[in-house]
Amino acid sequence: MSTTTESPEENSTDEGNPGLKPRYLVIAIGVLFAAVTILSGVLGAIVFNFHDDSSISREVFGNIPGGVKLAFYVIVPILLVWGAVAFSQRVKNWERGAPDRRVTTTRNIKRRLEDFRAGVYMQTLLRDPAAGLMHSLIYFSFLILLAVTTVLEINHQLPDDAKFLHGQVYQGYSFVGDAAGVVFVLGVGWAIVRRYVQRPYRIRIKTKPEHALILGVLMTIGLTGFVTEMFRIAHEGSPAFEKWSFISYPLATLIDGAGEATLSNWHRVFWVVHVVSFFTFLMILPTTMLRHMFTSPLNMYLRDRDRPKGAMRAMPNLMQTELETFGASTVEDFTWKQLLDTDACTMCGRCTSQCPAHATGKPLDPREIVLKTGEVMAATGRPSVTPPIGVDSEITVSADDLFERITPEEIWSCTSCKACDEICPVNIEILDKILDMRRYLSLMESNFPTELGQAYRSMENSGNPWGLSQAERADWAKDLEGVKVIDGGDPFDAEYLYWVGCAGSFDDKNKKVSRALAKLLEKAGVSFAILGPAEQCTGDPARRSGNEYIFQMLAMQNIETLDSMGVRKIITQCPHCFNTFKNEYPQLGGDYEVIHHSQLLEQLIAEGRLDVGEASLAERVVFHDSCYLGRHNDIYMAPRNVIGRLGDIEVVEANRNGTRGMCCGAGGARMWMEEHTGKQVNVERSQELIRTGASRIATACPFCYVMIDDGAKAEGFEDEDVKVGDIAIHLLDALESVEVSQKPLVETVEE
DSSP states (O other): OOOOSSOHHHHOOOTTOOOOOHHHHHHHHHHHHHHHHHHHHHIIIIIOOOOOOOSSOOOTTTTOOHHHHHHHHHHHHHHHHHHHHHHHHHHHHHTTSBOOOOOOOTTTHHHHHHHHHHHHTTTTGGGSHHHHHHHHHHHHHHHHHHHHHHHHHHHHHSOGGGOOOSHHHHHHHHHHHHHHHHHHHHHHHHHHHIIIIIOOHHHHTTOOHHHHHHHHHHHHHHHHHHHHHHHHHHHTTOOGGGGGSTTHHHHHHTTTTSOHHHHHHHHHHHHHHHHHHHHHHHHHTTTSGGGHHHHHHHHHHTOOOSSOTTOOOOOOOTTTOOOSOOSOSSGGGSBHHHHHHHHHOOOOOHHHHHOHHHHTTOSOOHHHHHHHHHHHHHHTSSSOOOOSSOOOTTOOOOSSOGGGTSOHHHHHTOOOOOHHHHHOTTOOOHHHHHHHHHHHHHHTSOOSOHHHHHHHHHHHHHSSTTOOOGGGTTGGGTTOTTOOBOOTTSOOOSSEEEEOHHHHHHOHHHHHHHHHHHHHHHHTTOOEEBOGGGOOOOSHHHHHTTOHHHHHHHHHHHHHHHHHHTOOEEEESOHHHHHIIIIIGGGGTOOOEEEEHHHHHHHHHHTTSSOOSSOBOOSEEEEOOOTTTTTTTOOOHHHHHHHHTSBTOEEEOOSSOGGGOOOOSOTTTGGGSOOOSSSOHHHHHHHHHHTTTOSEEEESSHHHHHHHHHHHHHTTOOTTTSEEEEHHHHHHHHHHHHHHHHSOOOOOOOO
């Protein structure tokens, strides 16, 4: 058996690499822009001093005194350099993190550019249409206005015969500038209304004074741009060609009667106000949440990583490593990418709105995990920098200790459903932070819920979290002649190993799923066998609750068993087993072809090996998405296609489905922890599913089956009211109903 002691990410270090530190690169970029600005001012004002003699054009800095122009070209470079230095101090904080391999290669460059494009095109923000459109109005119009200003400056530097901003080009330029300005003001106005009038919960709870400052500065830039242009046009006599400035020109006609001196003075006043508001923008850019204009696209570009979506970060072999601490308890324990996350956060609260723990009154708020990590990082940096967003004055950070701001109760409330990661418009990896902190609490502090301790002991001593005898693992199949049980030491001669899993082997509800799936595989002629007593827990509950030691112990034993038998193909009915085999066992040398039973059933139906042509289920069915099948592995349609192929069936969707489906509450080892706070997650989800009016609820995960069935019964719904079951159960019901209806009626009469 081969094992790896380090992940590819941990193999990438900066040791021995004397390359340029990122923070110095940031300063260099700022100095470069400052130099270009100074050069532009010198060339335009002293060296070249070109003029455009066209009758349809405008003079740059017209009516602006020379001293004010000089101040502009002095202050802007200073602010650019200052901003770069301030931003570099944030980058220096990211450098405190551990290595994380996010290099750009020929293999991932396409995905990186696609992720970057999705960010800069606002595609991820548009998952929430209202917020996405609002941000788009501000963002794209801001870019256009920036381009308008840049084009004006470029034209300013060109010789007389090379200038292009005159005639119809200038008129089109004026139209674009005013159009972008209108859209910009509308977008900022919408943002103000949304934050201070509509006040959605996720925005209201994090509104800080800096939001008013940012929106005020942006609105001032937009409005003073129009007013300054209005006075400029009026001062120039409102020439007809300026009608293309379709906002400022009509306004200028309203003040045509004012004296030339008055128009000149007010033009200068508003020009200064406009420029000062721009200076203010440059000053708050690196010190407030506005920094996400740079950090968010960067974070999205770096989204692609070497490990699969559903895999946790690999750890060294705990029985061989010389590491003295595990998991994350300080800023330095996180990777530099996890620290960049904290500065990329837009504070939009979409993760908060999707978190099942937060929705049911638990202490966890995913956004707070990111922001509190950022607070500790900012306060303990050298030098310290502003936190990701303003905090109350009584909140202090005295040490580089994440748990000074984050409580264990927050960490243990997580169901690891990945809803926060999936909904985040800038691809912040929140779940990784929570799981890394769980590793520290479990391995270093033994600070975990007491009921979880029993599950740990059971996995370690009995090979399953229920603590039941391994000898009972195959009892569910005793009367099924088609199920072959293979001893762990025997050669494997079937096509598939059917990995039943702990729930499918020991839980009474899920034993019915195991029997149903075995019958379906037999009907389809699939060659399979099970391990029975030789099968152990894959270790998912241990790893997701931070106990890497037990995970590695179980995983290595399973890998040794499977490899010695020659197993290559595995069927699972549990998405947690599926995810662990497919995405995490390769970290320890276990590479297998893994298929979830929903995928296999879909394939068997498509190939005609399972004939559902006459099978029907004249009922309304709603499917509940498993987090580890869906968000962790992007499998949404396979289970729907399985039940959707049945005749007469009506498949409906809950309000929250697919990528936004709500967790059942059992993931992240919560199956073995009690809920002591707020409403039970499974009850909340069951109520939502029942409200669809479905007579059947379909699941594709043993944990979901248990939790949703318990939730439905807690609401007073028995099987005859709403039947909860795995897709295998519903499919077998439909097939067996056909067989019963087609069975010939035999009458025997005895006299």
